[in-house]
Amino acid sequence: ETGVTQxxxxxxxxxxxxKSLKCEQHLGHNAMYWYKQSAKKPLELMFVYSLEERVENNxxxxxxxxxxxxxSHLFLHLHTLxxxxxxxxxxxxxxxxxxxxxxxxxxxxxLSIL
Amino acid sequence: SQQGEEDxxxxxxxxxxxxxxxxxxxTSINNLQWYRQNSGRGLxxxxxxxSNEREKHSGRLRVTLDTSKKSxxxxxxxxxxxxxxxxxxxxxxxxxxxxxxxxxxxxxxxxEL
Numbered sequence: 047e048t049g050v051t052q053x054x055x056x057x058x059x060x061x062x063x064x065k066s067l068k069c070e071q072h073l074g075h076n077a078m079y080w081y082k083q084s085a086k087k088p089l090e091l092m093f094v095y096s097l098e099e100r101v102e103n104n105x106x107x108x109x110x111x112x113x114x115x116x117x118s119h120l121f122l123h124l125h126t127l128x129x130x131x132x133x134x135x136x137x138x139x140x141x142x143x144x145x146x147x148x149x150x151x152x153x154x155x156x157l158s159i160l
Numbered sequence: 161s162q163q164g165e166e167d168x169x170x171x172x173x174x175x176x177x178x179x180x181x182x183x184x185x186x187t188s189i190n191n192l193q194w195y196r197q198n199s200g201r202g203l204x205x206x207x208x209x210x211s212n213e214r215e216k217h218s219g220r221l222r223v224t225l226d227t228s229k230k231s232x233x234x235x236x237x238x239x240x241x242x243x244x245x246x247x248x249x250x251x252x253x254x255x256x257x258x259x260x261x262x263x264x265x266x267x268x269x270x271x272e273l
Binding site for chain 1: 190191193195200201202203204205208210248250252257258259260261262263264265
């Protein structure tokens with residue numbers, strides 16, 4: 047157990063569907079992250095929240111919409127996705143947004159777009 | 161530009177042997193971190209080395225950092241089958257805000273019995 051739980055573990059959706067990915071951390075951390083991991087590509091940082099405020103948005107298309115209702119929960123709302131959005135989506139947390147800290151990852155949601 | 165490029169991309173060794181993975185990066189860093197990812201799982205933090213440190217140990221892991229060459233190495237001694245995983249280096253830039261990591265594409269390590 048890493049202390050970061052992601053649900054669902056697998057998701058298959060059509061391009062016109064709307065779905066949400068959920069992440070919950072039980073570590074008392076104040077910063078949470080969404081990453082995209084595609085085959086043969088480096089991990090891509092998508093969004094960062096610190097104390098429930100978005101502090102990073104790495105030019106992510108608007109079909110991905112994050113939400114952080116409190117410091118323990120992070121969502122990624124998906125709508126009108128494209129086949130190239132098929133990937134492993136990883137959530138992570140760290141004590142806070144300050145430099146020099148390890149990040150703790152969940153096991154990810156494997157997303158497949160039909 | 162891409163930070164943290166690992167070398168080799170894949171490595172296959174026998175149990176008991178040592179495994180060495182290298183990471184190169186391009187800009188000035190605050191720290192460099194190594195992570196492990198088992199198949200179908202998330203990343204697990206292994207070790208963090210700051211820019212003013214040259215070597216760090218944790219159990220069977222030894223990490224070196226050469227900021228003049230912008231490179232780092234991860235040595236796993238006396239490898240075990242359970243060490244089979246992908247290993248990633250991640251750099252935190254010296255400038256800019258926050259705990260923002262840039263990851264490489266990883267080294268796939270296979271340890272055979």
